[in-house]
Every structure is written in C-alpha cells, then in structure tokens.
Amino acid sequence: MATTKENIPLKGRLVSDPERSKHESGPKLRFRFVEEDYKRENGQLVRDENGYPVVSHRAFHDAVVWYGPLAERIEGTLRSGDAFVATGDLRFSTYEDKDGNSRSSHEFAIQTIGADLASGRVVIERGPKAPAPAQAQHHTPEQAASFAR
Numbered sequence: 589m590a591t592t593k594e595n596i597p598l599k600g601r602l603v604s605d606p607e608r609s610k611h612e613s614g615p616k617l618r619f620r621f622v623e624e625d626y627k628r629e630n631g632q633l634v635r636d637e638n639g640y641p642v643v644s645h646r647a648f649h650d651a652v653v654w655y656g657p658l659a660e661r662i663e664g665t666l667r668s669g670d671a672f673v674a675t676g677d678l679r680f681s682t683y684e685d686k687d688g689n690s691r692s693s694h695e696f697a698i699q700t701i702g703a704d705l706a707s708g709r710v711v712i713e714r715g716p717k718a719p720a721p722a723q724a725q726h727h728t729p730e731q732a733a734s735f736a737r
Contacts, residue, residue, distance in 0.1 A: 593678040617659035623647045650695040671707035
C-alpha cells in the first residue's frame with residue numbers, strides 16, 4: 589500500500605552523487621540527502637566555536653526524479669555536499685523483504701529543485717534571449733492571470 593503527501597517543501601544537502609538508472613516506468617535519477625534541524629536558544633541559532641550552526645537532528649532520505657529533462661539538469665549540476673531547496677511528493681510504501689517481513693519505506697519524488705543560495709554562491713548559466721516579437725501584445729492583469737492558469 590502506498591500513500592502520498594503532495595508538494596512538500598524540502599531543504600537538504602546531497603550525501604551521494606545523483607545516479608541514473610532504468611526502471612520499468614522509464615529512466616529515473618536517485619540520490620540520498622540529509623535534512624538538518626539546527627539548535628536554537630531564545631529564538632537564535634546556537635553556533636559552535638567556528639561560527640557554524642549546531643545541528644540538533646539529522647534525517648536521511650532518498651529522492652527520485654522521474655522527469656527526464658530535470659534529471660539531466662540535476663545530474664549535470666548537483667554533487668554530493670551541495671545544498672538545495674525543492675518541492676516534491678513524499679511517498680510512503682510497504683513491501684515484503686526476502687525473509688517475508690513487512691517493511692516500510694519513503695522517498696521524495698522531486699518536482700522542482702534549485703541550489704540553496706543561503707549556503708553559498710551559485711553561478712547560473714543562461715541561454716540566449718529569444719528575439720522580441722515585432723509588435724508586443726499588452727494584456728490587462730486579468731488577461732495575464734487567465735493565461736497563467
């Protein structure tokens with residue numbers, strides 16, 4: 589049985605390089621990440637002698653990406669140790685192990701992801717801009733909102 593919580597915000601750090609594999613549903617990309625909570629006192633982060641925030645709790649998770657173009661960008665960009673922010677679906681499932689015991693697992697199916705700018709400097713590679721049309725169309729805010737839906 590599987591259940592899903594959708595559009596969960598994530599913030600983590602890769603603990604393994606992304607790896608591509610084949611699956612009966614198509615290609616996928618997997619990586620492991622750690623989510624960290626930081627110790628606070630009176631609403632302020634507690635820092636160690638080197639000025640780094642003190643971690644109060646760590647949780648390790650598996651992430652999977654099914655969308656091919658996103659998987660390619662992640663594979664070409666992120667490495668173990670990189671911090672990210674993302675949204676994804678948290679999927680819980682149960683399975684039977686080789687000894688017949690019932691086990692449970694979870695994974696995050698990543699839908700959007702980006703580098704965490706709070707953790708360091710990031711360089712963005714941009715492609716060329718598309719040429720502007722000869723006559724720009726002007727839309728009211730209401731028309732623009734209807735296009736976005």
